[in-house]
Amino acid sequence: MNTFLAILTYFAYCFIIGAYTVKIIKYLKLPTHLRWELYPVIHEEKYAYGGSYFEKKEWWNEEKQKRYAKGILYLLKEYFTLGDYLTRNVLYWLGLFPWHIGFILIIAFHILCFFGALFMVLGFTISSGSPDLWGRILFYSILITGIVSFITGTVGSILIIINRIIDKSLRTYATPLNFLMYIFTLVVFISGLYSWYFIDPDMKEYREFWKGLITFHFVGVEVGTMVHIILFDLFLIYLPFTRSLHYITRLFAFFLIRWDDEPNRKGSELEKRLIKNLNQKVGWQGPHIGAGRSWNELARYDR
């Protein structure tokens, strides 16, 4: 059983990293598209009111430096507050916010458990009375992230299910799989809550388990903890099949689409990519098109 649990965990982590990587590569390999930005654009100096460099005469004479920090900060803030939802649908936010915080923290919890285990391998003691400062810091971080994650996740999952049922527009567009997902996450969080409350108030078992994974000396854990670990592993495996990657693709959508105001300058890398796109053959067969030619040729070919 110990080995099974360890292999499942290795697999779950490898799987999610692999699957996410494949998806991200697929997204990023999509061709450079036409400009389709939406204002306000975050790195614009006139961001406050949504202005752009097109407000200036002969805008092409200005070399623009893109600043990413502001955009990243904006998105990070949104990740942790979900402010857009708060301002537009408070009821929905009341469920969504704890649900997301539950996610963020449960992942942080498992990562911290890994680091806790790593420190243990390096000879640190991880406990409330540890002589090492890092030992105490890790102990409390693991404990707090774990508990908060299990509680917020449980509350969030319940509220979000209620929300999707009582709000007509949310219900119309919800799928059976959405509800299965919410129930699944609820079970994951509740199992964590159960294991902490009834079995492992110090979260010691998780650290021992992770230590086993690092040293390849797999250890056993109580059934309750094991159930949570299995469920969490399954959750990780399931995630790539959901829209969960929106955590990352949202970043791309903002930087590569909504805020992409990069002008096409002669001789630039962008222009080279565009020329490649324009040299592809068009397969559309509308009567006015004249298929079989490249985009470039077609643009010069009137019908």
Add this chain to the structure above:
Amino acid sequence: MKIEDISKNTEQLVTIESKDLIPLPYPYDDPANEPLMKRLTDDQRMRYEASLDGIIAIGIPKPSSKEEEEVFVKKFLSGLEKLLTPENNWTFLQPLYHSLEYCVKCQICNDSCPAYLASGKKEIYRPTYRAEVLRRIINKYIKKRNKLLLRLTGSDIDLNWTLVARLGELAYRCTLCRKCAQVCPLGVDNGLISHEIRKIFSQKMGIAPKELHELGTMQQLKAGSSTGITPKALGNIIEFMEEEIEEKIGRKIKIPVDKEGAEILLIHNAGEFVSWPENTEAFAIIFDIAGIDWTLSSDLVGYDAVNYGVWYDDIQLARIAVKHAEIVKALKVKKINVGECGHAHKAMIVVADRILTGELNIPRESALPILADIVLNNRIKLDPERNNFPVTLHDPCNMVRLMGIVEPQRQILRKICPQFREMEPNGVDNYCCGGGSGFAIMQSMNFPDWRSAVSGRMKLKQILEVFHDVIGPDVKKYVCAPCSNCKGQIRDLFAYYNVFERCNIFYGGLVELIVNAMVDIKKPFIEWEWR
């Protein structure tokens, strides 16, 4: 209503009734006085697809046989496949892919949509509705998911002629204003979904509203302009404009045409020459007095800035963009300036930026910053008292939300209109006039009534609200809309509700207000005559 109902063979999916529409402020606050939208005749219903909402925008002919139906559906599906391939849709695949894959159906975007809100929240106009239908078709017929997965992902939908035809019409119930996209926390763009559906219909099936395609891009490429103005006719129009200018300002101005090597090639939406020549005249007056070295072009396509391709067909978009660039190159002007036309701004300066490579990548800019420079730096003498009446500003989506040109027009109005006031919301958060994405020029059957009563309703509401304290006909008021298509829509919207007569609200462009304030001109330039 369920999402999958779109493929059911019902007589009509949704009916728009006056009582459902969002209420308008005084003096339009009695729903009993709401004009009745034209009903289609039995003959029209028999001949064309009208089962979505009883409105016809495209006019898709009904099939005469089962085979015809099947061919139609097959073509659509094959177009959808193409839409998802990089070589055929490199132009928009990444944003489309994102919008199809990463919407979490939180429905946050719906309450931004003017058509959805104005209609009294009819399900079919919900921004997420079209996207969901398309997603389901892709899951079932392109990704070919198995039955269980279809059930679990709620993706079961029957693809048939009715669905495809309704979806085609539905793509023309969205003005591509992208207000929904602006509020989506995940960067999903449901406006783009409408745009992409339109592309399948045009690029694969050869179906598009006549005004956009046949009389639009095709006519522009052949005859020179979507208005039908030929280079020869342009010559007569320019002569007429010069005469009118002389009459209005008491001085002759020579409008430069095809002046090689000029600093600026000014390009208007040719609709201005036909419907609002005072706009093109005002430009000529301002540029002349400010001493700008400019010219118009009389070359085929060179005197019409419009590019309807941006609304429905990437290839037509590219063709017109390239034509514009070639003309500029041949004329050896330093740069091109786009007059008061929102979509032409967006198409020529922004979207076509990634089509025009090498020598075709000519400098392109909006005329608004130049106008702001002239006005703010007192390059012409202006007396704001001449514009001492309530003025509000409509923000054309293409120029503002989609391009970020927000302040130049405001700086001008603040300087020359003492009673300038803002609508709420404004700037990048504005509501579309209801005529975006080609609607303003689409005159099919009862569609103009729909775009007044539904898609333009939020704009009318805003206008009435902003003038609420002076709403009576005793005070003349002006809606400044620096965009030809918006003006066309506002004209029709006002006519539908009789706004000019009831409330004395006039509309027009920005340059007209500038010339109206010019000290050296004796007579008021704005004539306050409804045409």
